[in-house]
Amino acid sequence: MYRGLPGCISEGIHKEDALHNIREAITLYLEPIEDDAIFSDTAEQIEIAV
DSSP: OOOOOTTOOOOOSSHHHHHHHHHHHHHHHHSOOGGGGOOOTTOOOOOOOO
């Protein structure tokens, strides 16, 4: 089964460039954003379906 990373795209002029850029794009896509893990003591998390 193919599973992609929506919105994660990359390219390169040569195959080696493309593979390097793809690896970098995947790393950045999967890297957690530090600010998302910081909440105040009074913060409340709400989940909303859109």
